Amino acid sequence: MKKIIIAVVIALAVVGGGVGIYKYYTTKAQQVAKTPKYMTAKASIRNVQKSVSGSGSVETTASDSVKSDTRDTIATIKVKENQSVKKGDVLLTYENGSSDVVAPYDCIISGISVKEGDAVTKGQELMKIYDNVNLVTKINVDELDVVGLSLGQKANIKVTAYPDTKFTGTVASLKQQGDYSNGVCTFEVTIAFDEIHDIKVGMTTEATIVVDSRSNVLTVPVEAVRNMGGQKMVLVPSDTGTPQAKKVEIGLADASNVEIKSGLVEGEQVQLPQLIDQSTSNQGTNGFKMPGMGGTRTGGGQGGYQGGGGAGSGSQGGTRTHTGN
Numbered sequence: 001m002k003k004i005i006i007a008v009v010i011a012l013a014v015v016g017g018g019v020g021i022y023k024y025y026t027t028k029a030q031q032v033a034k035t036p037k038y039m040t041a042k043a044s045i046r047n048v049q050k051s052v053s054g055s056g057s058v059e060t061t062a063s064d065s066v067k068s069d070t071r072d073t074i075a076t077i078k079v080k081e082n083q084s085v086k087k088g089d090v091l092l093t094y095e096n097g098s099s100d101v102v103a104p105y106d107c108i109i110s111g112i113s114v115k116e117g118d119a120v121t122k123g124q125e126l127m128k129i130y131d132n133v134n135l136v137t138k139i140n141v142d143e144l145d146v147v148g149l150s151l152g153q154k155a156n157i158k159v160t161a162y163p164d165t166k167f168t169g170t171v172a173s174l175k176q177q178g179d180y181s182n183g184v185c186t187f188e189v190t191i192a193f194d195e196i197h198d199i200k201v202g203m204t205t206e207a208t209i210v211v212d213s214r215s216n217v218l219t220v221p222v223e224a225v226r227n228m229g230g231q232k233m234v235l236v237p238s239d240t241g242t243p244q245a246k247k248v249e250i251g252l253a254d255a256s257n258v259e260i261k262s263g264l265v266e267g268e269q270v271q272l273p274q275l276i277d278q279s280t281s282n283q284g285t286n287g288f289k290m291p292g293m294g295g296t297r298t299g300g301g302q303g304g305y306q307g308g309g310g311a312g313s314g315s316q317g318g319t320r321t322h323t324g325n
Helices: 002-034
Strands: 037-042 044-060 063-067 072-077 090-094 107-112 125-130 135-142 154-159 167-174 179-181 184-193 204-221 226-228 231-236 244-247 249-253 257-262 269-275 319-324
Touching (some): 090 125, 135 167, 135 204, 184 204, 204 249, 204 269
Antiparallel strands (some): 037 319, 044 204, 063 125, 072 090, 107 125, 135 184, 179 184, 231 244, 231 269, 249 257
């Protein structure tokens, strides 16, 4: 009987000890889990390029109606619809000695309104034409961005039909009156193609105008900079585990990175506002190894994520890593 009692006591002690150990590690895991973990990035040297972009389509600068300047009968029509002609090419002739009708500029014949043998009067439409040489694309720019634009600025243009061909253009006009819609005011910007190759009117485009740029400057991701009490601040890791606010002076920014003029040095880490999702990075009791239960820490950072540059900015290093604060 005594042996049975002793065995029961020992069993209860083992079970109680196991439960105690389990509760201890579970509590520790829960405490760690309650500590928020954020992504961080290193201050790195990059190129920053501020640009304004917009989508549009290829448009002609001139579309006209060719009209008769006399009363006569058409003898011959020398062209066909969709034909490309040069300035001065004969379009049609008359039977009774009136001067031939010629192309006023390099163009495409988009429509013919008469036929041979027709009697026409002065001012009557003969054909429709459009300029296929002096082509433009138009984009709508937000009022906050248009103030940085000026005539003559260069633009890079992507034509959807030619993904491997680089086109360039020049800002030819800036509309002085904005269009207001859904609480947003935009201004139309016309960009003239420098060279047209084989592009056609109506093709879709994406144009980017470089407003300003900085080369080889210290940068951090734009989301790392916070406005605190009217000052620009970043959060940097500290030995206590609580991030420390640090004042910085910023310069030019693009869609992804912002220039840091003072307050940080290259390689210094800054905290980003994104929380790391702990639910997908840990398993079991938050990754802690339990005695006698196997299990290994499977959670952890997804380090080595390469920090990307913004539109038009060149990356020269820098990584984003996961750390706990």
